[in-house]
């Protein structure tokens with residue numbers, strides 16, 4: 001796959017396909033910790049992301065598939081057998097097209113545009129230092145819950161938020177702040193924003209975030225991903241918990257950017 005982590009698309013023995021980032025990826029081992037922590041937090045916040053899984057890659061598989069390796073410049077680096085991080089491809093890659101970008105003309109057909117507001121709360125909270133990324137795919141979508149009759153479904157696009165390797169500022173494990181940090185490049189997704197209230201359900205969920213879920217996130221990390229860095233991880237999670245109360249200010253700060261991403265917020 002494209003990208004600095006040099007992930008590979010692999011079929012796992014649960015029958016699903018995963019975009020796998022390896023523990024010894026060229027970015028940093030902490031990238032995997034960030035992905036895994038983010039997956040647990042996002043799951044609690046019910047923000048649309050691909051399902052994720054720990055993927056075990058064995059020595060026999062690597063021997064049989066020499067094309068699965070990493071490159072550092074021209075140097076070939078072997079993948080270390082063990083546990084790695086997988087982000088599930090939505091469907092069968094041979095049949096389901098997944099897009100990294102949609103042109104503005106198609107964005108209104110995305111049925112869950114509100115997830116871009118949700119993920120901004122998350123990106124501000126976790127200090128995601130990377131630009132916001134998502135994948136899109138076509139689906140027949142029923143919108144039964146919102147009261148509309150659950151008919152046969154209408155065609156639309158679904159967005160899922162991906163790439164959380166640079167939450168906590170990637171390998172740095174800190175929280176850089178700037179007005180534009182976390183803002184998606186296509187501003188159309190924020191058209192509905194009129195006040196802080198439009199971020200409310202997610203702001204409230206984060207501000208009341210249960211400590212148990214943070215503990216659970218920590219426990220979900222394979223020990224060899226954090227070996228020797230347990231104290232640093234504990235401090236990171238303490239700071240994350242502390243930061244929750246600053247979120248309304250962090251969201252409001254977006255409006256100090258040179259071009260206000262929320263032109264309808266008067």
Ligand SMILES: Nc1ncnc2c1ncn2[C@@H]1O[C@H](COP(=O)(O)OP(=O)(O)OP(=O)(O)O)[C@@H](O)[C@H]1O
Pocket residue numbers: 001002003004005006007019050087088089090098100130133135162163164165
């Ligand atoms: N769950 C997924 N389903 C489909 N495609 C995916 C999924 N996750 C990642 N991808 C694809 O793989 C690419 C690389 O993934 P990702 O952006 O997470 O890796 P990265 O190496 O961290 O990238 P970057 O250099 O942007 O930091 C994405 O641009 C996207 O095209």
Ligand SMILES: [Mg+2]
Pocket residue numbers: 003133163
């Ligand atoms: Mg990326």
